[in-house]
Amino acid sequence: MTKYYNSRVRGVAFQPGDLVYRSNDASHAAAGSKLSPKWEGPYE
Numbered sequence: 001m002t003k004y005y006n007s008r009v010r011g012v013a014f015q016p017g018d019l020v021y022r023s024n025d026a027s028h029a030a031a032g033s034k035l036s037p038k039w040e041g042p043y044e
Contacts, residue, residue, distance in 0.1 A: 018044070019041070019042035019044055020041060020042060020043055021039040021040065021041035021042055021043070022039065022040045022041050022043060023038065023039060023040075024037060024038055024039060024040055
C-alpha cells in the first residue's frame with residue numbers, strides 16, 4: 001500500500017511570490033456553514 005501511495009503522490013514546492021490558497025477549516029471551524037467558502041486567498 002505504501003508503494004502505491006508513493007507512486008502517485010506529488011511533492012509541492014512553493015517559491016517566494018507564488019499565489020496560494022489556504023483552507024478555511026482551521027480558522028473558521030466553529031462558524032462554518034454549508035455555503036461558506038472552503039478556501040481563503042490568494043495569498044502571496
